[in-house]
Amino acid sequence: METEKLESTLWVGNKRYRAVLNGWHFKWTEVDKNNRDKNTISVPVSEVVGVEEGRVEILPQKSVEDTDKDFTVFYVKRCRSGGTYGLLWRLGRTQFSCPSRVLKDQWITNLRTSVKTHSPRRPHRLLVFINPFGGKKKGRKIYHSLVAPLFELAGISSHVIVTERANQARDHLLKKDLIGFDGVVCVGGDGMFSEILHGLIGRAQQEAGICENDPSVTLQPSSLHIGIIPAGSTDCVCYATVGVIDPVTSALHIVVGDSQPLDVCAVHQASAPLRYSVSLLGYGFYGDVLAESEKHRWMGPLRYDFSGTMVYLCNRSYAGIVQYIPADPVLSSPRDRTRCLSGCSVCSRSTERLIHHSPDSGSSSRSHYSHFNGDSADEWVSVEGRFRCVSLTCMSCACPRSPLGLSPSAHLADGTGDLILVWDTNPLGFLKYLYRHTSAQDQFDLPFVEVHRVKAVRFSVPSSKEEEDYEETGEPSSAISEAETGYVESASRSGSQMHLTEKRSGREMTDKQKTPDSFLCGLCCSKSSAVSVWNCDGEILPITEVFCRIHGQLLHLYARGIEDQALHGCSVENEATSYIN
Numbered sequence: 104m105e106t107e108k109l110e111s112t113l114w115v116g117n118k119r120y121r122a123v124l125n126g127w128h129f130k131w132t133e134v135d136k137n138n139r140d141k142n143t144i145s146v147p148v149s150e151v152v153g154v155e156e157g158r159v160e161i162l163p164q165k166s167v168e169d170t171d172k173d174f175t176v177f178y179v180k181r182c183r184s185g186g187t188y189g190l191l192w193r194l195g196r197t198q199f200s201c202p203s204r205v206l207k208d209q210w211i212t213n214l215r216t217s218v219k220t221h222s223p224r225r226p227h228r229l230l231v232f233i234n235p236f237g238g239k240k241k242g243r244k245i246y247h248s249l250v251a252p253l254f255e256l257a258g259i260s261s262h263v264i265v266t267e268r269a270n271q272a273r274d275h276l277l278k279k280d281l282i283g284f285d286g287v288v289c290v291g292g293d294g295m296f297s298e299i300l301h302g303l304i305g306r307a308q309q310e311a312g313i314c315e316n317d318p319s320v321t322l323q324p325s326s327l328h329i330g331i332i333p334a335g336s337t338d339c340v341c342y343a344t345v346g347v348i349d350p351v352t353s354a355l356h357i358v359v360g361d362s363q364p365l366d367v368c369a370v371h372q373a374s375a376p377l378r379y380s381v382s383l384l385g386y387g388f389y390g391d392v393l394a395e396s397e398k399h400r401w402m403g404p405l406r407y408d409f410s411g412t413m414v415y416l417c418n419r420s421y422a423g424i425v426q427y428i429p430a431d432p433v434l435s436s437p438r439d440r441t442r443c444l445s446g447c448s449v450c451s452r453s454t455e456r457l458i459h460h461s462p463d464s465g466s467s468s469r470s471h472y473s474h475f476n477g478d479s480a481d482e483w484v485s486v487e488g489r490f491r492c493v494s495l496t497c498m499s500c501a502c503p504r505s506p507l508g509l510s511p512s513a514h515l516a517d518g519t520g521d522l523i524l525v526w527d528t529n530p531l532g533f534l535k536y537l538y539r540h541t542s543a544q545d546q547f548d549l550p551f552v553e554v555h556r557v558k559a560v561r562f563s564v565p566s567s568k569e570e571e572d573y574e575e576t577g578e579p580s581s582a583i584s585e586a587e588t589g590y591v592e593s594a595s596r597s598g599s600q601m602h603l604t605e606k607r608s609g610r611e612m613t614d615k616q617k618t619p620d621s622f623l624c625g626l627c628c629s630k631s632s633a634v635s636v637w638n639c640d641g642e643i644l645p646i647t648e649v650f651c652r653i654h655g656q657l658l659h660l661y662a663r664g665i666e667d668q669a670l671h672g673c674s675v676e677n678e679a680t681s682y683i684n
């Protein structure tokens with residue numbers, strides 16, 4: 104737009120600059136005494152956070168020196184962070200002096216207009232939920248000292264709710280008036296994010312008159328974006344969508360109005376309410392770790408390391424039948440060694456596919472997905488045996504514990520999930536599998552591990568297992584000991600591949616029958632069970648049988664995916680954790 108263009112001499116300290124605003128970019132180039140150009144700094148106007156009169160400072164505290172020929176521009180500055188794959192965003196600030204007051208007013212007006220024109224998706228009003236008990240219990244401090252000043256600078260007004268109980272945020276989003284809000288901010292961990300996800304998706308279905316419990320309907324995306332300020336224990340959704348766990352970086356992505364679509368897995372259970380998952384839906388090891396960790400919440404984030412060790416020592420595996428509908432292998436593969444980065448072409452192609460193929464009304468139009476006992480049997484692949492863990496994830500699940508994640512080549516918004524089957528193996532083999540999550544070694548290159556890119560999954564327990572479990576205890580995951588150890592061969596992939604699996608019945612064990620493994624279970628968990636539970640983004644689902652369907656791009660986050668470090672020249676900085684300790 105012509106009116107936004109501006110070019111003049113400006114001063115920064117005692118150095119003279121030629122400053123140019125051309126609509127999309129604001130650049131300033133140092134000019135030496137002989138009028139030769141030196142360094143140029145170029146900022147896309149979409150990354151300008153605010154333009155203020157005078158000489159202004161925001162962090163750590165706001166200060167304003169009201170000089171009439173000066174203005175201050177705040178913008179996004181990138182830094183590399185030690186040990187992570189993404190880029191840290193910091194608030195850059197330059198104080199300019201103009202030759203006249205008129206020119207200063209012109210710069211301020213043109214810069215502000217340019218931001219409005221070229222960055223139209225910025226939020227103006229946000230609903231903020233803070234979980235004061237998430238992670239290291241620093242949610243409130245993180246929000247008020249690091250995030251709120253940035254929102255204020257960007258002219259965002261926020262309504263803040265510090266939760267007083269679990270599910271308060273979900274219930275608020277399901278029932279209260281949300282008119283006027285552009286988005287919802289979650290200050291907490293993956294469990295808190297899950298509450299907000301349930302609230303917003305539920306609300307969108309209510310408003311569209313869609314029955315979300317029907318696995319065959321196409322769900323309606325929520326119109327509100329979600330911003331995540333990481334303040335939890337795992338913070339996997341933040342790490343996998345931004346590349347760093349850093350409140351300032353996340354707040355700046357919210358301020359500039361970034362938009363990252365996200366796949367969501369709907370988890371249908373026969374006799375329990377529908378759940379949604381975006382990070383990990385895990386049975387076996389990850390279910391057991393979560394169940395164990397709930398007893399040690401007082402340990403904070405360390406509870407997962409402690410419980411992970413205990414559950415590993417218990418050396419458990421579980422019988423299961425896994426069925427899945429494979430995704431189109433031509434589009435991508437979980438073993439193609441690519442990574443879903445900002446501007447990912449696989450996800451962009453999926454956007455076109457999803458937009459063109461989604462039914463226009465979005466209401467209860469039928470898709471080819473079947474119900475629990477459904478049809479379209481020819482598409483389903485079935486495997487059966489004993490598993491250390493069965494994991495389904497719509498994204499890489501990268502987190503500080505596992506910087507590349509459970510499935511490093513998974514895509515955030517391609518409408519598929521990755522199903523990881525870890526068959527029963529010896530303790531050393533399983534340790535090798537777990538250990539590979541902490542490095543760049545391929546965790547799928549192990550004989551007892553399979554990974555499939557899928558659209559839907561069913562999981563059940565061979566019928567005798569569950570019946571015996573229920574008969575003895577009245578509930579699926581209670582204290583049933585394991586006995587009668589033998590070996591049977593169970594067919595996988597319709598008999599094309601055979602897996603040697605252990606056969607166990609659900610009868611009480613005598614002391615004589617107890618193996619060293621179950622002795623350990625007696626020590627750490629006081630119970631052992633024939634069935635595990637599901638870990639659904641950090642929430643325990645105490646059932647075994649589930650039907651899962653991936654809904655492509657059902658949510659939008661204020662994020663842009665992990666930025667490729669190679670594409671951005673930036674300094675190295677190790678301050679990811681230096682703000683709040």
Ligand SMILES: CCCCCCCCCCCCC/C=C/[C@@H](O)[C@H](COP(=O)(O)O)NC(=O)CCCCC
Binds near residue numbers: 294382383392509
């Ligand atoms: C010998 C070294 C073993 C290291 C194993 C590392 C494997 C880590 C994979 C972690 C995947 C995490 C997926 C995210 C799950 C979260 O939804 C869930 C809840 O998070 P929050 O609400 O923030 O508490 N977190 C977990 O289930 C923790 C799993 C930790 C397993 C060790």
Ligand SMILES: Nc1ncnc2c1ncn2[C@@H]1O[C@H](COP(=O)(O)OP(=O)(O)O)[C@@H](O)[C@H]1O
Binds near residue numbers: 238
């Ligand atoms: N005020 C509260 N009191 C107790 N639990 C809460 C509160 N607010 C939220 N929760 C619940 O706490 C759980 C864990 O929250 P989260 O922020 O993910 O922390 P963490 O990552 O440490 O598990 C979530 O499932 C959420 O429902």
Ligand SMILES: [Ca+2]
Binds near residue numbers: 514515518
């Ligand atoms: Ca996906």
